[in-house]
Amino acid sequence: MAGNSDPLTPRAKLAVTAGKAVAAASRAAGRGSGSVIGGRVALKLDPDLLARLAQNLDCILVSATNGKTTTTRLIAEALRAAGPVVSNALGANMPAGITSALAGGSEAKFGVIEVDEKYLAGVARDTDPKCIALLNLSRDQLDRAAETRMLAENWREGLAGSKAVIVANADDPLVVWAASSSPNVIWVAAGQMWKDDAWSCPSCGGVMQRPGDDWFCGECGFRRPTPSWALSGDHVLDPHGSAWPIHLQLPGRANKANAASSAAVAAVFGVPPQVALERMYQVQAVAGRYDVVQFEGRDLRLLLAKNPAGWLETFSLIDPPPTPVILSVNARSADGTDTSWLWDVDYTRLTGHPICVVGDRKLDLAVRLEVANQQFQVCDDLDQAVQLCPPGRIEVIANYTAFQDLRRRVGN
Structure with a gap:
């Protein structure tokens, strides 16, 4: 003791x-x-x-x-x-x-x-x-x-x-x-x-x-x-x-x-x-997760999802359509370099949401969303994605290093 x-x-x-x-x-x-x-x-x-x-x-x-x-x-x-x-x-x-x-x-x-x-x-x-x-x-x-x-x-x-x-x-x-x-x-x-x-x-x-x-x-x-x-x-x-x-x-x-x-x-x-x-009840956010930050006149909610089980849980808590969703996926060493897990995620759950895709592996994610018949736009970076969304709430879902990149960009 x-x-x-x-x-x-x-x-x-x-x-x-x-x-x-x-x-x-x-x-x-x-x-x-x-x-x-x-x-x-x-x-x-x-x-x-x-x-x-x-x-x-x-x-x-x-x-x-x-x-x-x-x-x-x-x-x-x-x-x-x-x-x-x-x-x-x-x-x-x-x-x-x-x-x-x-x-x-x-x-x-x-x-x-x-x-x-x-x-x-x-x-x-x-x-x-x-x-x-x-x-x-x-x-x-x-x-x-x-x-x-x-x-x-x-x-x-x-x-x-x-x-x-x-x-x-x-x-x-x-x-x-x-x-x-x-x-x-x-x-x-x-x-x-x-x-x-x-x-x-x-x-x-x-x-x-x-x-x-x-x-x-x-x-x-x-x-x-x-x-x-x-x-x-x-x-x-x-x-x-x-x-x-x-x-x-x-x-x-x-x-x-x-x-x-x-x-x-x-x-x-x-x-x-x-x-x-x-x-x-005192816990509002955990290492930036679930934080809502103001950025470019919008309210971004930062959500971390690192694997299929995590993405499934995260989809269950986002606001209903037509709330825009920005997805960001990297595949650096801390994330795991194999992105084949994207095919285990049911992206049809995002139907009705306008989707923007960013991150190092945005093209891998774009192919997956195409197969899931989702409407999406591939963007150069977070700033461009946010500009494409109307003022108000945006749900931002990212895997591990992509989440760290987002936090740095929005000053969180």
């Missing part, structure tokens, strides 16, 4: 100081927050630094394909009711970024840590977490991410016998299979809109049956566990059957699901659902 004797050795303190200096230099040079390069330098000087920084914290890890950053933020807000929190709130979710974040939280009681799916097992080993939230698994970054079942297997093996309380989504078969190796699981019915990565049983490969909201494998009997927490409309149902209203400033069903999982995590640490959910 926090307040114990200083866990940092002289070498660890040197590593922290050097990492902060490098991060500050990176920021001064205009190269971003510096958290990743600072963390890398610190870990080079002391490879055990992450474990040392975590040992006086109650650590909570959050991993998923979609919703990690937002859920991490919601959990952090909820747990501040019980003590000071340190968190990698800006989404630097690999060991270097996590180390950098924890190095700044010497007074904290809780460490709320977003973790990239591929690094979860290793970070769990280093941080000895009290709780791990597993939200979903779906296809992402096809050129370098493992196939989804392999990721689930990595989680299953890495978390086997873990002492942590696992808070897991009962509606995602891959997550259930991964979490089932752990002795202490709290199941949350958080829903699953995107099902295309979960039609075969992760346990035996059989065909998954999906009557209503239920699911089971007809061949081996692997089935949906009974949840103790559930998202029900605009409420979270707790294990006692009480319904607590969700009031969020963040839009969409996916964020209500994130709030339900966050409430279950907060309860592990004694924060009641009512208190947790009230605190979550």
Whole structure:
């Protein structure tokens, strides 16, 4: 627990100081927050630094394909009711970024840590977490991410016998299979809109049956566990059957699901659902996502969607036609360079919206929209796209680096 004797050795303190200096230099040079390069330098000087920084914290890890950053933020807000929190709130979710974040939280009681799916097992080993939230698994970054079942297997093996309380989504078969190796699981019915990565049983490969909201494998009997927490409309149902209203400033069903999982995590640490959910209302935007910014006389709402599941959820929350939509897709290393995932997205959901297309891979996206019989215009840049739209609201949907480019352009 926090307040114990200083866990940092002289070498660890040197590593922290050097990492902060490098991060500050990176920021001064205009190269971003510096958290990743600072963390890398610190870990080079002391490879055990992450474990040392975590040992006086109650650590909570959050991993998923979609919703990690937002859920991490919601959990952090909820747990501040019980003590000071340190968190990698800006989404630097690999060991270097996590180390950098924890190095700044010497007074904290809780460490709320977003973790990239591929690094979860290793970070769990280093941080000895009290709780791990597993939200979903779906296809992402096809050129370098493992196939989804392999990721689930990595989680299953890495978390086997873990002492942590696992808070897991009962509606995602891959997550259930991964979490089932752990002795202490709290199941949350958080829903699953995107099902295309979960039609075969992760346990035996059989065909998954999906009557209503239920699911089971007809061949081996692997089935949906009974949840103790559930998202029900605009409420979270707790294990006692009480319904607590969700009031969020963040839009969409996916964020209500994130709030339900966050409430279950907060309860592990004694924060009641009512208190947790009230605190979550404070969150207006997460690293620029959902922000509405004024630009060229229009109101641009900035929405991040990185993979098919994320695009599907995002389409469900945009304003109805004829609200214009600007789509921006890049394929830089942080996005994954393979854009074949565009063919997994149902762009017919945009029918009736005027569409403008920008970004490094605007022509890939244009071909996809053409096949989906959508009306669109290819634009040189955001400025040209905005000029083609009438005054008022514009929904802007972008993948990872395209989103960062947009934020820089609109001064967000």
